[in-house]
Amino acid sequence: MSVTENYDLLVIGSGEAGKYLAWTMAGEGHRTAVVERKLIGGSCPNIACLPSKNIIHSAKVRSFTRRAAEFGVELESAATSMKGVQARKRAMVEGLRRLHLDRFQASGAELIMGEARFVGERTVDVEPADGGKRRIRGERVFLDLGTHATVPDVPGLAAARPMTHVELLDLDRLPEHLIVIGGGYVGLELAQAMRRFGARVTVIEYGPQLAGREDADVAEAILELFRDEGITVHLRTHLRRVDGDSGRDVRAVTDGPDGEHMIEGTDLLVGVGRTPNTGGIGLERAGVKLTDTGYVAVDERLATTAAGVWAMGDCAGSPHFTHVAFDDFRVVHDNLHGGGSTTTDRLVPYCMYTDPELARVGCNESEARHRGIGYRVLTLPMAAVLRTRTLSEPRGFMKMLIAADGDEILGFTAFGAEASELMAAVQTAMISRTPYTALRSAIFAHPTASEGLTFLLRERPVPPSAVADAP
Structure with a gap:
């Protein structure tokens, strides 16, 4: 002993x-x-x-x-x-x-x-x-x-020796055709990176949209980005079987809206959870x-x-x-040390490092609706933020959720250049419970991404139905 x-x-x-x-x-x-x-x-x-x-x-x-x-x-x-x-x-x-x-x-x-x-x-x-x-x-x-990383129990998947993020991030070669299983943060970040290096990339996602916890307009913007960059995306698609050996020749048999298909590639990345x-x-x-x-x-x-x-x-x-x-x-x-800190009601920021970035803090519209929280919304295209013009990166938008019966900021989402830094300014205001009307009076430096808040907050918040009905 x-x-x-x-x-x-x-x-x-x-x-x-x-x-x-x-x-x-x-x-x-x-x-x-x-x-x-x-x-x-x-x-x-x-x-x-x-x-x-x-x-x-x-x-x-x-x-x-x-x-x-x-x-x-x-x-x-x-x-x-x-x-x-x-x-x-x-x-x-x-x-x-x-x-x-x-x-x-x-x-x-x-x-x-x-x-x-x-x-x-x-x-x-x-x-x-x-x-x-x-x-x-x-x-x-x-x-x-x-x-x-979780490797799901799909026939042939484990035998094909798929990569997780660990193996992909240590790869000394460029995959010829990378098949990505999962449309969450890990899969999306690495799919875009490999595509930009020159690989063909196909993403298979069983859900109705990419980034399943994000609002539908955010998911649609990401999908548009991927298609513009030449990434093939299959939504509502289940992985039924895998044949072959990742790193040489691999085949993914899928079942989607158009029936059963076989996707042939050279490498397989699994990014479906932890x-x-x-x-x-x-x-x-x-x-x-x-x-x-x-x-x-x-x-x-x-x-x-x-x-x-x-x-x-x-x-x-x-x-x-x-x-x-x-x-x-x-x-x-x-x-x-005798304190009273807890994890209850923490204000947790979310960042996905695609290019452009996705950043979110607090409620998004999907969560607000699910929880029955009344809200109003402000939206602004990133092209209206002059900093994006200097970078030639005008893609995306930002939106802020405001309480239906007050001036409290409930949440903020930005999909665009320097979105993570832009989000930090709003997060600070939320922590201090600063009403959006006070933030509206702030002077932000020009030209910065945060200056976009100046123009976002000039508008009057509108009910979500008005946004949905807008042309």
Whole structure:
């Protein structure tokens, strides 16, 4: 039997919430251990958020080369080098990895690379990567287990060895014809990037629209963008069977509005959702219960069903964004120091990094209708924002939802150039409960994307029916 090592804090997983909690608490003098099985710093700096945005930006640069003459630039050739794309990304990831290691060392938190499995309350056995075995007990334990890409149970799909975002974002070659299963954020971002690098791309989405949680007008704008860029999209289409081997020759048999079809490609990307990493680590021995969908069951303070154990980030069922995981850290850290923070009614921003970007905060029209919330709406085409003229990027629109019986801002959506930065200005107003009439009086710098709010808010909000009936 291994000797039990006792720590004030034991953190399982070094993702966004886990690492910040470890660094902060260790800096405050608490003996802290972090067990990480593979990715130092979690998925965001290694295989997800930052690597994907790095590659998406390379794809944007590639798209500019095709439009070079529009900007007065003459190019003789501008071929895609995926090895060059990957070299830039890998250099960034390595720099981030070194930054994390330096941060762990400076904080005093002990980083243990290895697998952890619970053997009892707040106690795990760890098999470190460098050999041996350790038993570690935490006075307080924090789960930051993350999620992984779901591969649905479709005949032939697993055997075809499809890519998830992890494999695609590390690809040193350009797919000849990429078939993307799923029209959510991951599938849409990577579909556009691969198309801009020069691949043929087909997207298969079982729902009636792309980006299923967004308003219909947003989904239609994305669909129009994809078709303009030469991406084939099949909506209301089910994947029935897959034959072949992704990376060489793959065939997707689908059933859609026009019946059964076979789509032939060279590579397959699956982007249909996430599965929590809660299986196989003995959570039941720790008294930690799961939800019906496999996430850790937590209360509004992120406490689990086991005393002295908390869960944070994706595994706790929080919205799957790094910025939400960071807020989970803030909630837990505040409560450890006697605060009263909760996850109730958080104002969570959503960003999809297609080009142009999609950014949303608060209610959209679909959610407002579903919840029976009365609202009025303001809309403005992005072409009316002069900043987009300087960029030659006039595509898209913005809209703001206003309470039906007051001046409260209920939500904001922007699909257009610099949409994520534009959204931040509205989010700030919503946090402070600033009425839209006060925001209307603000002076925004010219020419910026935020200046668009000046023209959006000059108009009078109208009921949604008036928008629907407009020509």
